[in-house]
Amino acid sequence: PSKSQMMDESCKLSRADCRAKGGAPGFKVAILGAAGGIGQPLAMLMKMNPLVSVLHLYDVVNAPGVTADISHMDTGAVVRGFLGQAQLENALTGMDLVIIPAGVPRKPGMTRDDLFKINAGIVKTLCEGIAKCCPNAIVNLISNPVNSTVPIAAEVFKKAGTYDPKKLLGVTMLDVVRANTFVAEVLGLDPREVDVPVVGGHAGVTILPLLSQVKPPCHFTQQETEYLTDRIQNGGTEVVEAKAGAGSATLSMAYAAVKFADACLRGLRGDAAVIECAFVASQVTELPYFASKVRLGRSGAEEVFQLGPLNEFERDGLEKAKKELAGSIEKGASFIRK
Numbered sequence: 001p002s003k004s005q006m007m008d009e010s011c012k013l014s015r016a017d018c019r020a021k022g023g024a025p026g027f028k029v030a031i032l033g034a035a036g037g038i039g040q041p042l043a044m045l046m047k048m049n050p051l052v053s054v055l056h057l058y059d060v061v062n063a064p065g066v067t068a069d070i071s072h073m074d075t076g077a078v079v080r081g082f083l084g085q086a087q088l089e090n091a092l093t094g095m096d097l098v099i100i101p102a103g104v105p106r107k108p109g110m111t112r113d114d115l116f117k118i119n120a121g122i123v124k125t126l127c128e129g130i131a132k133c134c135p136n137a138i139v140n141l142i143s144n145p146v147n148s149t150v151p152i153a154a155e156v157f158k159k160a161g162t163y164d165p166k167k168l169l170g171v172t173m174l175d176v177v178r179a180n181t182f183v184a185e186v187l188g189l190d191p192r193e194v195d196v197p198v199v200g201g202h203a204g205v206t207i208l209p210l211l212s213q214v215k216p217p218c219h220f221t222q223q224e225t226e227y228l229t230d231r232i233q234n235g236g237t238e239v240v241e242a243k244a245g246a247g248s249a250t251l252s253m254a255y256a257a258v259k260f261a262d263a264c265l266r267g268l269r270g271d272a273a274v275i276e277c278a279f280v281a282s283q284v285t286e287l288p289y290f291a292s293k294v295r296l297g298r299s300g301a302e303e304v305f306q307l308g309p310l311n312e313f314e315r316d317g318l319e320k321a322k323k324e325l326a327g328s329i330e331k332g333a334s335f336i337r338k
């Protein structure tokens with residue numbers, strides 16, 4: 001490039017930086033694992049979110065390519081790319097929200113727990129970076145097994161002295177998105193009108209849809225209840241099998257991640273009554289973490305709601321969910337404590 005072209009380029013950059021720093025209202029968001037199957041469509045959708053002023057895309061591969069591509073979208077957010085561990089700290093410094101879809105996905109025949117060996121270490125490293133560079137950021141953790149990676153993140157933050165339980169949220173939104181879709185199908189409604197609370201955790205029987213609390217109020221037969229519960233609990237496996245070795249849910253997950261991240265940003269902005277399900281530190285059951293509805297505010301999950309009245313089918317499901325969750329939580333926490 002000629003000297004004048006280079007000057008042009010650097011002027012453009014500094015103007016973009018000015019825009020990011022000074023004027024445009026909005027939040028700074030980092031995606032860790034941004035070049036992956038979830039990361040790429042998630043980056044695209046976050047670039048379209050008017051609440052985002054700066055978008056940092058970090059990965060250990062292909063971050064510059066994804067960044068160049070996304071940065072040509074004519075929306076407000078300024079996009080910057082970061083490649084490899086040496087750039088992790090720059091990627092994280094100053095961020096308000098960090099979304100983590102880094103790590104390996106399932107192949108047919110695998111459970112989410114089979115991913116623990118690889119993903120536990122990845123989440124540990126990324127969370128050490130967060131504790132150092134943006135300890136006040138809200139963290140949306142997508143990497144599986146969520147039932148164990150959230151306790152891992154919490155223990156890393158505790159060790160660093162930065163743990164704020166309100167700011168660490170395991171993303172279970174895809175279970176809610178699936179539940180809304182499948183329930184709407186059975187009821188013959190528009191899924192946008194349906195609200196299904198899904199509590200517990202994010203794996204198999206720990207995914208507990210509360211069909212007795214669906215809005216709008218409705219009634220299911222025993223057969224419908226069993227069909228819906230099974231389909232919601234195994235929605236992820238349905239996609240893994242259909243993709244036949246090419247990974248797990250990425251597009252619906254990116255959609256769900258953005259729906260959840262947008263709710264977190266609206267909470268940060270101070271909007272009232274932003275309520276979504278998430279896997280958080282909890283006193284709703286005897287377990288230290290549990291997914292239920294939470295109210296998102298300026299400091300994260302400001303209120304964790306009780307489960308409300310359960311029917312017998314749900315009470316049985318809750319017992320099964322708690323049994324499995326207890327082991328997954330302990331496995332995550334002891335990975336750091338030991």
Ligand code: NAI
Nearest residue numbers: 033035036037038059060101102103104105142143144174
């Ligand atoms: P993928 O393999 O397509 O992408 C993962 C990305 O993470 C890759 O670009 C990889 O380079 C990157 N990565 C690996 N190590 C890293 C590190 N140390 N730092 C930063 N980036 C790193 O996988 P996909 O399909 O995007 O899934 C990602 C994770 O999300 C998996 O663990 C998967 O199980 C989980 N997931 C969670 C869901 C949920 O509901 N919470 C739903 C679907 C998937």
